[in-house]
Amino acid sequence: MRYNKQFLAITLAAVLAVPAFPQGKIKKADQVGRAGKVIFWDDFSGNRLDRSKWTAEVTGSHVNDELQAYVDSASVISFVKGAAAEGASNGALVLSPRYLPGFKTADGQTFDFISGRLNTKDKFDFTYGRAEARIKMVAGSGLWPAWWMLGYPSWPSGGETDIMEFIGEGDWVSSAIHGPNYFGETPFVNRLYFDKKNDAAQWHVYAVEWTPERLVFKCDGVTVMRVTKTMAEHYGKWVFTDKQFLILNFAVGGIYPFKVNGIKKPYYGLSEQALELIKKRKAKMMVDWVKVTAYH
Numbered sequence: 001m002r003y004n005k006q007f008l009a010i011t012l013a014a015v016l017a018v019p020a021f022p023q024g025k026i027k028k029a030d031q032v033g034r035a036g037k038v039i040f041w042d043d044f045s046g047n048r049l050d051r052s053k054w055t056a057e058v059t060g061s062h063v064n065d066e067l068q069a070y071v072d073s074a075s076v077i078s079f080v081k082g083a084a085a086e087g088a089s090n091g092a093l094v095l096s097p098r099y100l101p102g103f104k105t106a107d108g109q110t111f112d113f114i115s116g117r118l119n120t121k122d123k124f125d126f127t128y129g130r131a132e133a134r135i136k137m138v139a140g141s142g143l144w145p146a147w148w149m150l151g152y153p154s155w156p157s158g159g160e161t162d163i164m165e166f167i168g169e170g171d172w173v174s175s176a177i178h179g180p181n182y183f184g185e186t187p188f189v190n191r192l193y194f195d196k197k198n199d200a201a202q203w204h205v206y207a208v209e210w211t212p213e214r215l216v217f218k219c220d221g222v223t224v225m226r227v228t229k230t231m232a233e234h235y236g237k238w239v240f241t242d243k244q245f246l247i248l249n250f251a252v253g254g255i256y257p258f259k260v261n262g263i264k265k266p267y268y269g270l271s272e273q274a275l276e277l278i279k280k281r282k283a284k285m286m287v288d289w290v291k292v293t294a295y296h
Helices: 005-017 255-261 272-279
Strands: 036-042 068-070 077-080 092-095 098-104 110-115 117-119 129-137 143-151 160-165 172-178 189-193 204-211 214-219 222-228 244-252 285-295
Touching: 036 129, 068 244, 092 244, 098 272, 110 244, 129 143, 129 160, 143 255, 143 272, 160 204, 160 214, 172 214, 172 222, 189 222, 244 285
Parallel strands: 068 110
Antiparallel strands: 036 285, 077 092, 092 285, 098 110, 117 244, 129 204, 129 285, 143 160, 143 244, 160 172, 172 189, 204 214, 214 222
16 A cells, blocks of 8 residues: 555556456355464444544555545544445444545645544554454545555554455455565566456455465465565565564555556546546445454
8 A cells, every 4th residue: 555656566467467266156265273362343333433443544645646535534434324335234433535626635735535443553453363344435537445554663664454445446455575685576466356246345354364484365264376585585584573563554656556447537547527527526445344263
């Protein structure tokens, strides 16, 4: 998720170079086969954000030529129950960008969109286990929600684990890792293409299984991509040995969508369709629950 212009094009080349398989043809992931303990759980059953677990970020740095400013506001970070939860039995978190032309940030920059980004930095982090979330999204080219993790203290030396990224094309999502000397120019990124009747607008469980030797990315229990320590060390140090924290966010437009859709108007990387979805408050990522399990 945390790209920059210099290497995103290489990242996308890697996306296109790695075979992307229909969901039904990917082999079932190996089961861990060990007793697990849930060490983090949030099913968003309350009416407000649990701030003992999550921090709502307020924009202080601007990356990837994204169009949004992050704010701590119920207008972009909300909670729904009942029918509005669309199948999330205990309610759901909703991240939904808003069109707000001329919005000024504390550092004096101006944006036409605001949105939400949550993280567990310094509140919850872990090393090794399974991180998973049940998520559904709305398609619109240039919408960019994501579910991912970052390490300490800085990027890319702390490592980045992109469990799920979606740039608004309903038939696929991607997974990736980034670390020192393997932040884009390596084959550590892959797409999962969905069946037409079970696309990204439906509920899916997006997960990563993290051990000292590998990261295995899964969707609904099916392997999307496997990266091992041996593979990564062809390029640089394997840094997935220390703690990482969780992130849920909804970006708008920017370099990653643009490199795929080539859209310059009405906004950089953002389609007219996606803009209308945002204006009508229909662009959203819904999160039923987030869970982290440690294995012994």
